[in-house]
Amino acid sequence: MLLCSRFPEAVVKQVRIGAGAGYSGDRIEPAIELAEKGGLDYLVFECLAERTIALAQQAKLKDPKAGYDPLLAERFRAVLRPCRQSGTRIVTNMGAANPVAGAERIRAIAGELGLTGLKIAAVTGDDVLSSVASSDYRIDETGASAADLGDSLISANAYIGAQAITEALADGADIVITGRAADPSLFVGPLVHAFGWARDDWHRLGQATLIGHLLECAGQVTGGYFADPGYKSVPDLARLGFPIAEVGEDGSVVVTKVAGSGGQVTPATCKEQILYEIHDPARYLTPDVVADFSCVTVEEIGFDRVRVQGASGHPRTGTLKVSLGTIEGFAGEGQISYAGPGARARGALALEIVRERLALTGVRTSELRFDLIGANALHGERLSNHGGGHEPYEVRVRVAGRTDSLIEALRIGNEVETLYTNGPAGGGGVTKSAREVVGILSTLIPRERVATAIHYVES
């Protein structure tokens, strides 16, 4: 039996915190809308996926001034002035592999905009490659030791928590830029700073983590990734507003958005986001706390206003998760379309021809995939033909394979391309690609092995 306890509400002051991006490539304008009309104390940009930081490390190896988020300049040019005008402080993990260079870039942009006196804090210390590279830390996915990865290991970044962000804000930073901070910690940091919560106030840290979790994917709580015509309708997704959390000192929260923006905040949109990428809801592990979302409730208290409560927390663990980037060879791909009567049969014939060609020409692959997009590509033959199957008007042939060399990866796309003049009738619209595969593995590192530092620059 689950025990759900309710805590008394005693709001002494309120913090307004918003999410300006839910991933690296997210829309730009919703953050401008938040900065201008959100009345925010803090604007947070979460822009770092597992793979992104490994790619950023590679960029930094080639150029010591690179390695931060590619949209950093565009985002800061868009929001720096309105944030300065409204006194909104910015927290982001757009530093990726190089927070210090990111901070320098922000300073330069502030200079271009004539904004002086901005204090920018870069948080470092998440890069633990040197201590992991030759260690016997066990890889979660394979059980092998990190040392076994040898030269294929290109990055190792620990998920750091809210503490350094809180310290930077206490030191008066207007902008805090980190590398691999955990997504919810970007929100926990400002809340802990604003309310002066204790570092071991597990209950409030659990609540703050829920708030971060609700907001970290930005539009995914305001109606994005939700609409299903006929079942779930969402207005004006082209103008989707990003979320605002109104947070009380007791950790209570109302999720809302700028009036007049697109999308919607409802109990249903909040429920989907609360459970998004959570495994055991009673034990959501972050660097700050073991959060417990198992007793959370949602309540609509007004138009586009949802109160979310009931989160709690338990003491944090002694380890931090580390994301390991590894070079894992290459992947090649080719696609071609067939339409009209017999499209599926011609597509199937095309796949057979490419399969035979790759064997005949000696393209060595460790894994190959043959899909008919429009017929079976997403979920395979059995689920796709559930209910009797159907004859699609058009199909898109897709062949993808894994190779040791770029040359072989390119040959996969080429064998699809030659279907133009050598394959079944009526094939068109070929695309092909080849890329290096950067895989992600994970391990755990003792907390005390990760030392964060804060570097300040001023515009």
Add this chain to the structure above:
Amino acid sequence: MKLREIAHSRTGDKGNTSSISVIAYEAADYALLLRHVTAERVKAHFGELVAGEVVRYEIPSLGALNFVLRQALGGGVTRSLALDTHGKGLSSTLLDLEIPDESPSRTTPQQDGDH
């Protein structure tokens, strides 16, 4: 009836693990989810797509279930050769699950499709 008639769903991914929520539109239908959307049925529904175990978590305060599917993403987002490397579309397939039409929320004439 299809699960889609009484529940909505969202898929997420971490490494090679997919997590899929199933959330009742009406609290009264949560019992139906508990009874019919078991870990075993979900595992069988996805068949060869999920190589590992399926674990179900219950969140009665949200009228929701959360499924964790191990070894479900072709090695994980970064290395999978699949078209949908994140497995984002798995929730839509799960809502196609057939369940008995015992929904308390559907005993009265159904409102129009807009929940």
